[in-house]
Structure formats: structure tokens, C-alpha cells
Amino acid sequence: MSFKKKHTLSVLTLTMINVAAITGVSSLPMMGKTGMDLIFFYSVAALVFFLPSSLVSAELATAWPQKGGVYVWVKEALGTHWGFLAVWFQTVNTLAWFPTMIAFVAGSMAYIFNPELAGNKTYTASVVVSVFWIATLVNFRGMRVSGLISNVGSIAGTVLPGAVLIGCGIFWITSGNPSQVPLELVTAFPTLSEWSKIVFLAGTFQAFVGMEMSAVHAQEVKDPQRDYPKAILFSALIILAISILGSLAIAIVVPQHEISLDAGLMEAFTIIFNQYGIGYLIPLMALFVAGGAVAKVSTWIVGPSKGLLASSQSGDLPPFFQKMNKHGMPVNIMLVQGVIVTLFSLVFFLMPTVNTSYWILTALAAQLYLYMYALMFISAIILKIKKPKTKRPFKVPGGNLGMYIIAGLGFLGSLFCIGIGFVPPSDLLDTGSLWLYESVLIGGSLLLGLPPLFFISKKKASWKKMP
Numbered sequence: 001m002s003f004k005k006k007h008t009l010s011v012l013t014l015t016m017i018n019v020a021a022i023t024g025v026s027s028l029p030m031m032g033k034t035g036m037d038l039i040f041f042y043s044v045a046a047l048v049f050f051l052p053s054s055l056v057s058a059e060l061a062t063a064w065p066q067k068g069g070v071y072v073w074v075k076e077a078l079g080t081h082w083g084f085l086a087v088w089f090q091t092v093n094t095l096a097w098f099p100t101m102i103a104f105v106a107g108s109m110a111y112i113f114n115p116e117l118a119g120n121k122t123y124t125a126s127v128v129v130s131v132f133w134i135a136t137l138v139n140f141r142g143m144r145v146s147g148l149i150s151n152v153g154s155i156a157g158t159v160l161p162g163a164v165l166i167g168c169g170i171f172w173i174t175s176g177n178p179s180q181v182p183l184e185l186v187t188a189f190p191t192l193s194e195w196s197k198i199v200f201l202a203g204t205f206q207a208f209v210g211m212e213m214s215a216v217h218a219q220e221v222k223d224p225q226r227d228y229p230k231a232i233l234f235s236a237l238i239i240l241a242i243s244i245l246g247s248l249a250i251a252i253v254v255p256q257h258e259i260s261l262d263a264g265l266m267e268a269f270t271i272i273f274n275q276y277g278i279g280y281l282i283p284l285m286a287l288f289v290a291g292g293a294v295a296k297v298s299t300w301i302v303g304p305s306k307g308l309l310a311s312s313q314s315g316d317l318p319p320f321f322q323k324m325n326k327h328g329m330p331v332n333i334m335l336v337q338g339v340i341v342t343l344f345s346l347v348f349f350l351m352p353t354v355n356t357s358y359w360i361l362t363a364l365a366a367q368l369y370l371y372m373y374a375l376m377f378i379s380a381i382i383l384k385i386k387k388p389k390t391k392r393p394f395k396v397p398g399g400n401l402g403m404y405i406i407a408g409l410g411f412l413g414s415l416f417c418i419g420i421g422f423v424p425p426s427d428l429l430d431t432g433s434l435w436l437y438e439s440v441l442i443g444g445s446l447l448l449g450l451p452p453l454f455f456i457s458k459k460k461a462s463w464k465k466m467p
Helices: 011-022 028-032 037-063 070-078 081-114 115-121 120-140 143-176 202-208 211-220 224-253 264-275 279-313 333-344 355-385 399-420 429-451 450-459
Strands: none
Touching: 011 211, 011 224, 028 037, 028 202, 028 211, 028 355, 037 202, 037 211, 037 224, 037 355, 037 399, 070 081, 070 355, 081 120, 081 264, 081 279, 081 333, 081 429, 081 450, 115 120, 115 211, 115 264, 115 355, 115 429, 120 279, 120 355, 143 224, 143 279, 202 399, 211 224, 224 264, 264 279, 264 429, 279 333, 279 450, 333 429, 333 450, 355 399, 355 429, 429 450
16 A cells, blocks of 8 residues: 655644644643642653553554544454444543533633532533533534634633643742642652552543544654654643643642632632732633633534444444434434433432542543553554554554554553542542442443444444445
8 A cells, every 4th residue: 555645744733733632721620639749640641651642543543544543443453343342432432521521611610600609510510411412503503613613712712721820820839829739849759558649540541542633644744753753752741741730730729628620720710810919800711711611522522423423334333323414414423422421411410529520420531532542552563463564654663562562551551540440539439429439430331332332233234324
């Protein structure tokens, strides 16, 4: 198979694409809750997950550049059914992630009207359901509307608040204000006995997912073997800097036991703005933050739906899921998606607090996505052995041994975080609710993990859409 570049991207452009795809502000309060340990968690996640997923997906994307991504890579290594299972997990993890992202919207919006609503379960669940269905109906209008929302929202709701937060954190410390956490580097390493903090590593992995999406651009740089690693290195440094500094700013300003997972960002802004007499800007910043989160939700409502549409048209799903409206949107898939997200929003009523609900859905989303990554890492190793002659414009450094080590590290890291996700943070859950916590995780995994096995067993030739 010949390899052709569509066009050439500079290292800087590819770096910015990667940063835009990964960086977000919704995970900052969660990591701020770990204090200085967040430096350790982000560094470990970068070493054993972010870099392996970036390098491995880049080699696979340049070796098999045809449309399909993870589906194609896993299918080439393990077969069609495993390929379908991989793209299924890549898609449905968002169904558990959506409620957490919109809970972040709810927590931010509360600072426009009444900050006390941020911890109210009924308010949060109502906003989750309402915002998701409104965003779904808006996306029925097609990609043009969705794209406009995404472009405006990502700048106003992510870049601006992130920059302001980091700037405020630096100014807070340099102005002589006290820090809520000790800033000595020695405190950045948790002990193995601190499982209540170590479990947050799963959330850190969730903050770094998605690199396989942008790996398709690896074939568009002038010299993939030289330029792509540079872009990955620069991306990792920028993403780590934003994540660490943003999370640390929250930890410095807000007492750890008071950090809310859904509203921690606005708690930090409230303390800082009130300290410097600009409290009147709090509702405006809340509007920016909430708008950015809604834009991200809007983007992801369309993306996974389109992925499942392609899979259904290939015959992996029944014809029911192939229906599109006049704007080319997969309406039946989006409606089913909405029903499942609505069911997951009930978790906010089942768990003791909004913080607990936010964390358990984050853990579930991370586990579902990591199933896909585990399949991707295994497939990369198998393809290195099974199809050694396939042309690979970019190769993981170190040849075959390098692939075995890097993909193996990613695989083991993924398995570890899947397992650690079943251990709840002690400060978010009392022992009496442990059975409920595990039930939601196991039940959620079964609800979203069993359907592809059913579809595979019932698959018919007539399901495939004829050209």
C-alpha cells in the first residue's frame, strides 16, 4: 500500500492540535483535591499512558491510514469482532462521561444565580438531563451549527478561564497570600498506604485520553519519524504544564476538604476575585466556564454518534441505528444515547453527594475507555509480529523491542487503572455505601459492555447498508 501525504503540517500546528484535543479545565478540581500529589499523578500518567498511547497510535495511524482508526487497527490484529468491540468502548465511554461534564456545567452555572445550588443533587441531575437533551436537539440541525458552538466555546470556555486561573494562582502566591497546601516538592509523592489518593490516578488517565484521535495527523507532517515525536514531546509538556499549574492553583487557594469536583474551579475564582475586590466578575467567569463545557459536550455528542453510524452501516449494528435525518445526523443513535445518559443521571440521586456521583461516573468512563486502549496496545504488539513488512512512516523508537516495552507499559498501566477504579476515595464515600458504589460500576460496565456481544451473536448479512 502506497503512502501519500495529503498536506504538510508543521510541528507547531500538530502540537496545537494535540493540545486542543486533550486539554480541558473540568478535571482540574478533581486533581486539585490531591494537593501536591497531583504533580506525581500527572507525571506517572504521562509516562505510562499519555506517551505510550501517543507513540503507539501514531505508528498504527501511519501504517493503516485508512478511515476507521482504532476499529481498523484492532481488526487487523484480532479480527472484525474485536475491532467492533474496541470502537464500541471508544464510543460508549462518553455516555458515563457526559453526566460528569454537564455536572461541571451545573456547578459553574450555580455561581451565576446561587452558589449553594452547586452541591444540590436535584439541581445537578436536572441540569444534566436538560442540557444534554437541548444539546442533542440542537445537533439534529447538523454539523454547521455544532461546529460553530464548538469553536466559540472552546476558546471562551477553556483557553480563557485556564489562562486566568493560572495567572491568578501565580499572582496569589507572589502577593504573599497563604497556600492551602505545603509547596515543598517532598510532599508531591504519596505513600503506598494513601490509597484514598492513589485511586485518583484513574481520573488522571481520563484527563489524558483521546490521543488516538489526533494520531491520524501523524502522516501529515513532513518527516513523521522526526517531527511527530517532537510534536508529542511539546504537546506533553504544554498539557502537563496547564494541567499541573491549573490544578495547583485550585489546591493553593481552596482548602482540600472544601474542593468540589463539579464546582472547584468556580470556588477558586470566587475566593480570588473577592480577595481583590472584583467579585462582580464571578458570574461572567461562570458563564464562560459553563459555555465552554457545553461546547465540549456538543462536540462529543456528534463525534461518537458518527462513529457508531459508520459501524452500523458496515453491518455491525441493526438497520435501526442507520437512520439519518435530512441534515445527515444519526437521529436514532443520538436518541438512544440520550436515554442512556438520562439513566446515568439518576446516579446523582443514588449516591450520598454530588462529589461521589461525579467521581464514580468519572471512574466508569475511564474504565470503559481503558478497555479500548488495552485492546489497542495488544493489537500494536501483535501487528508488529504479524505484519512486519507493512510500511510504517512513523515507528515507535527502539524497533520491535521498543514497541513491546512501550505498548506493554501502556497495557499494564491501563489494566492497573481499570482495577484501581473499583477502590473508592475514602473521603468521598462512607463504608455503608460501598456496595452501592461497586454496584453502579459493575452495573454500568455490564449495561454498556454486553450490547456489542449481543449484536455480534445476532449479526446478519442484511444489516450491511448497500452502497
